Amino acid sequence: xxxxxxxxxxxxxxxxxxxxxxxxxxxxxxxxxxxxxxxxxxxxxxxxxxxxxxxxxxxxxxxxxxxxxxxxxxxxxxxxxxxxxxxxxxxxxxxxxxxxxxxxxxxxxxxxxxxxxxxxxxxxxxxxxxxxxxxxxxxxxxxxxxxxxxxxxxxxxxxxxxxxxxxxxxxxxxxxxxxxxxxxxxxxxxxxxxxxxxxxxxxxxxxxxxxxxxxxxxxxxxxxxxxxxxxxxxxxxxxxxxx
Amino acid sequence: xxxxxxxxxxxxxxxxxxxxxxxxxxxxxxxxxxxxxxxxxxxxxxxxxxxxxxxxxxxxxxxxxxxxxxxxxxxxxxxxxxxxxxxxxxxxxxxxxxxxxxxxxxxxxxxxxxxxxxxxxxxxxxxxxxxxxxxxxxxxxxxxxxxxxxxxxxxxxxxxxxxxxxxxxxxxxxxxxxxxxxxxxxxxxxxxxxxxxxxxxxxxxxxxxxxxxxxxxxxxxxxxxxxxxxxxxxxxxxxxxxx
DNA sequence: CGAAGCTTTGATAGTGGTCAAGCCATGTGG
DNA sequence: CCACATGGCTTGACCACTATCAAAGCTTCG
Numbered sequence: 001x002x003x004x005x006x007x008x009x010x011x012x013x014x015x016x017x018x019x020x021x022x023x024x025x026x027x028x029x030x031x032x033x034x035x036x037x038x039x040x041x042x043x044x045x046x047x048x049x050x051x052x053x054x055x056x057x058x059x060x061x062x063x064x065x066x067x068x069x070x071x072x073x074x075x076x077x078x079x080x081x082x083x084x085x086x087x088x089x090x091x092x093x094x095x096x097x098x099x100x101x102x103x104x105x106x107x108x109x110x111x112x113x114x115x116x117x118x119x120x121x122x123x124x125x126x127x128x129x130x131x132x133x134x135x136x137x138x139x140x141x142x143x144x145x146x147x148x149x150x151x152x153x154x155x156x157x158x159x160x161x162x163x164x165x166x167x168x169x170x171x172x173x174x175x176x177x178x179x180x181x182x183x184x185x186x187x188x189x190x191x192x193x194x195x196x197x198x199x200x201x202x203x204x205x206x207x208x209x210x211x212x213x214x215x216x217x218x219x220x221x222x223x224x225x226x227x228x229x230x231x232x233x234x235x236x237x238x239x240x241x242x243x
Numbered sequence: 244x245x246x247x248x249x250x251x252x253x254x255x256x257x258x259x260x261x262x263x264x265x266x267x268x269x270x271x272x273x274x275x276x277x278x279x280x281x282x283x284x285x286x287x288x289x290x291x292x293x294x295x296x297x298x299x300x301x302x303x304x305x306x307x308x309x310x311x312x313x314x315x316x317x318x319x320x321x322x323x324x325x326x327x328x329x330x331x332x333x334x335x336x337x338x339x340x341x342x343x344x345x346x347x348x349x350x351x352x353x354x355x356x357x358x359x360x361x362x363x364x365x366x367x368x369x370x371x372x373x374x375x376x377x378x379x380x381x382x383x384x385x386x387x388x389x390x391x392x393x394x395x396x397x398x399x400x401x402x403x404x405x406x407x408x409x410x411x412x413x414x415x416x417x418x419x420x421x422x423x424x425x426x427x428x429x430x431x432x433x434x435x436x437x438x439x440x441x442x443x444x445x446x447x448x449x450x451x452x453x454x455x456x457x458x459x460x461x462x463x464x465x466x467x468x469x470x471x472x473x474x475x476x477x478x479x480x481x482x483x484x485x486x
Numbered sequence: 487c488g489a490a491g492c493t494t495t496g497a498t499a500g501t502g503g504t505c506a507a508g509c510c511a512t513g514t515g516g
Numbered sequence: 517c518c519a520c521a522t523g524g525c526t527t528g529a530c531c532a533c534t535a536t537c538a539a540a541g542c543t544t545c546g
Contacts, residue, residue: 142385190389191534426523438502442502496538507526509524516520
């Protein structure tokens with residue numbers, strides 16, 4: 001597989017223009033490749049010593065369960081995303097990770113990671129840039145749940161997901177394939193599955209987006225962006241930010 | 244001032260047992276001290292090149308404003324907390340920072356920070372540990388807003404704040420001084436100020452907590468912890484985790 | 487073919503928002 | 517020293533958004 005077309009390289013390439021040397025350093029960072037079946041937790045709350053992974057294919061979600069059984073999904077990870085970078089460095093995991101689909105992921109050893117960073121510092125910048133973007137997304141997610149109503153929140157979510165997928169070559173501004181059930185959407189957006197269903201219908205009836213049969217089709221990008229108060233700079237990644 | 248009693252040293256000391264050498268290295272990291280008046284933004288969304296600070300006294304909040312004027316507070320920072328660590332390293336700030344009270348903060352130069360880290364690596368561990376805890380708190384905040392009702396959410400918030408304050412010597416498990424208005428609480432918890440008021444009354448009437456005249460008094464810790472589904476390990480920091 | 491999971495829709499109810507008004511404390515200016 | 521303005525707190529009335537409960541249709545899969 002051409003490394004430049006691996007989701008991870010594509011994503012980092014959007015931040016930092018990568019030389020051949022850097023791309024091959026990226027490759028060497030990947031350890032053993034593992035496969036996880038859908039639905040069976042990869043990591044549990046309180047688990048220690050788990051590895052870090054780079055997602056090669058498939059989607060996973062990170063979530064927490066409350067005492068009353070309610071679940072809140074904090075984030076989804078898609079191909080090219082890092083998994084458990086922070087928990088491997090500093091703490092036992094404080095959340096669960098579950099594959100949404102069948103997942104392929106490369107294990108990353110901390111030692112390899114650090115070595116790569118010291119040899120090719122621009123990669124360190126790129127990885128930290130990506131991590132920082134992930135964090136900003138959690139914050140945006142918090143804002144969404146706190147201050148946007150169900151329709152705005154759903155619109156924002158679908159737009160953001162689209163932007164992320166486009167970055168790794170898995171989607172276009174016109175739409176993308178999305179394996180999430182309405183239950184998963186509900187747990188991510190802090191809503192009930194029933195209500196998500198109604199909201200999706202409304203968005204569809206207003207000619208904004210369609211989400212059916214695992215496919216998101218964006219029919220009115222500007223309308224969605226306005227509804228969601230979406231930061232368009234997320235969408236405009238024509239070239240690397242750092243040459 | 245005895246450095247061990249500075250909030251920042253106290254906080255890091257809860258993670259890593261600090262030697263005298265490390266404490267003095269911490270001191271040297273502090274740059275010029277600045278004072279900010281309450282209510283006037285220190286940092287705006289989109290601003291670049293702002294400095295990082297360590298809060299010496301006073302409280303600040305980090306927030307975002309939506310197009311319709313709604314505000315979501317992402318986090319409060321209290322003495323001993325780092326401010327803008329991440330945005331100074333990687334990006335223009337994507338949120339605003341406003342002092343809740345008059346604030347004193349020491350500027351931290353990235354160069355000094357990195358130098359300190361390479362000379363006393365255990366401090367790097369401690370700082371990153373603290374940063375990682377802050378991130379975990381944002382996630383917990385997300386979970387709260389997404390899946391806890393107003394009463395649980397408020398209880399959780401007051402407990403967490405208490406735990407954080409205790410860590411830097413500004414509170415006890417029985418209560419603490421808290422300069423937040425009900426409007427600020429509302430914007431942090433994703434509720435309206437009116438509703439916050441009702442919730443606080445309920446919590447008071449149930450004999451759980453009192454929050455009046457800038458003072459939080461915890462009357463029934465166990466009851467609160469159970470109501471909020473609060474992770475008690477936050478509370479139990481008798482000694483450093485890393486000797 | 488039956489089971490299981492996901493989607494869809496209706497009916498009902500509750501949590502929390504909005505609007506409005508009054509109260510209290512503080513601070514400022516006359 | 518009083519009058520007024522300001523900002524925060526408190527309460528009531530009303531209503532909207534979203535949850536919950538229930539049931540039915542659709543797919544997928546063994």
